[in-house]
Amino acid sequence: MTFRKYLVLAGVTVFAAAGDSVLSYGMRQSGGISLHHLGSVFAAVLNPWIAVGVVLLLAFFASYTNALSWADLTYVLPATSLGYVLLALIARFVLHEQVSPLRWLGIALISGGVGLVAGGPALTSHKHHDAPGAKAAEAERSMASGSGA
Amino acid sequence: MRHLYTWSAILVVTLASVTGDILIARAMKQVGDVHALWRKVGVWAIIGRVLSNPNFLLGVAAMSVGFFSLLFALSWGDVSLVAPAAASLTFIGNAFAARIFLHEKVDRRRWIAAMLVAAGVALLAG
Numbered sequence: 001m002t003f004r005k006y007l008v009l010a011g012v013t014v015f016a017a018a019g020d021s022v023l024s025y026g027m028r029q030s031g032g033i034s035l036h037h038l039g040s041v042f043a044a045v046l047n048p049w050i051a052v053g054v055v056l057l058l059a060f061f062a063s064y065t066n067a068l069s070w071a072d073l074t075y076v077l078p079a080t081s082l083g084y085v086l087l088a089l090i091a092r093f094v095l096h097e098q099v100s101p102l103r104w105l106g107i108a109l110i111s112g113g114v115g116l117v118a119g120g121p122a123l124t125s126h127k128h129h130d131a132p133g134a135k136a137a138e139a140e141r142s143m144a145s146g147s148g149a
Numbered sequence: 150m151r152h153l154y155t156w157s158a159i160l161v162v163t164l165a166s167v168t169g170d171i172l173i174a175r176a177m178k179q180v181g182d183v184h185a186l187w188r189k190v191g192v193w194a195i196i197g198r199v200l201s202n203p204n205f206l207l208g209v210a211a212m213s214v215g216f217f218s219l220l221f222a223l224s225w226g227d228v229s230l231v232a233p234a235a236a237s238l239t240f241i242g243n244a245f246a247a248r249i250f251l252h253e254k255v256d257r258r259r260w261i262a263a264m265l266v267a268a269g270v271a272l273l274a275g
Contacts, residue, residue, distance in 0.1 A: 069178070073243055
C-alpha cells in the first residue's frame with residue numbers, strides 16, 4: 001500500500017458521502033420522482049445541487065474503479081464504509097443534530113469493521129494475473145513486502 | 150402485501166447492486182493495476198480499455214438497474230426500511246459473491262468486518 005493508494009481510498013469515501021448528501025438535498029428541493037412522471041427525471045437534472053451531486057458521484061466512481069483495479073472488492077467496500085461514519089459526524093458536529101446512542105453504536109461497529117479489514121492484505125485473488133498490468137502490480141507488491149522485511 | 154412489495158424491492162436492489170459490484174470488480178482486475186498502467190500507456194488508453202470491457206458495461210447496467218429501482222422503491226416503499234436494508238444486505242451479498250465469482254480469500258477477518266459494517270450501516274440509516 002502506497003500513500004497514493006490510501007489517497008484513492010479516501011477519495012472513494014469522501015466523494016461517496018459528499019455526493020449522496022448533496023444529491024439527497026437536491027432531490028428534496030426538486031420533489032420526488034415517480035413512474036408516471038418520467039419527465040421529472042430530466043427536470044431534476046437541471047437542479048444545480050443535483051448536477052453537483054452527479055459530478056461528485058462520477059468522481060466517486062472514478063476512484064472506486066481505480067481502487068478495484070488493485071484491491072479486492074471485500075477490501076474496498078468495508079474500507080470505504082467510513083463515509084457513513086463521516087456523514088454521522090458531520091450531522092453531529094457541523095449541523096448540530098442529535099445522534100442517538102443506537103447510531104453511536106452503528107459508528108463504533110463500522111469503525112471496528114474498517115479497522116479489521118484494513119489490518120489485512122488488500123489483494124488476495126490471483127485469478128487474473130495474465131491480464132495486462134498485473135505483472136507490474138505483482139512486482140510492486142513483492143517490492144513492498146521486500147522493503148517491509 | 151405491503152411487506153411483500155417492500156421486501157421484493159429490497160431483494161431486487163440488493164441483487165442488482167451485488168451483480169454490478171462483482172462485474173465491475175472483475176472488469177477492473179482484467180484491465181489491471183491502474184497506477185502501474187498510468188505511466189506505461191497513459192490515462193486515455195486506460196479509459197478506453199475500461200469502457201470497452203464487456204464486464205464493465207454489464208456492471209454499469211446492473212448498477213443502474215439497482216439505482217433506479219431504489220429511487221422508485223423509495224417513492225412508494227417504506228423509506229426507513231428499504232435504503233438501510235438494501236445497503237446492509239449488499240455488504241453481506243458481496244462477501245458471498247466475491248468468494249464465489251472473484252475467488253477472493255474471504256477469511257474470518259473479512260467476514261467479521263463485513264458483518265460489523267452491515268450491522269453498523271443498518272443502525273446508522275435506521
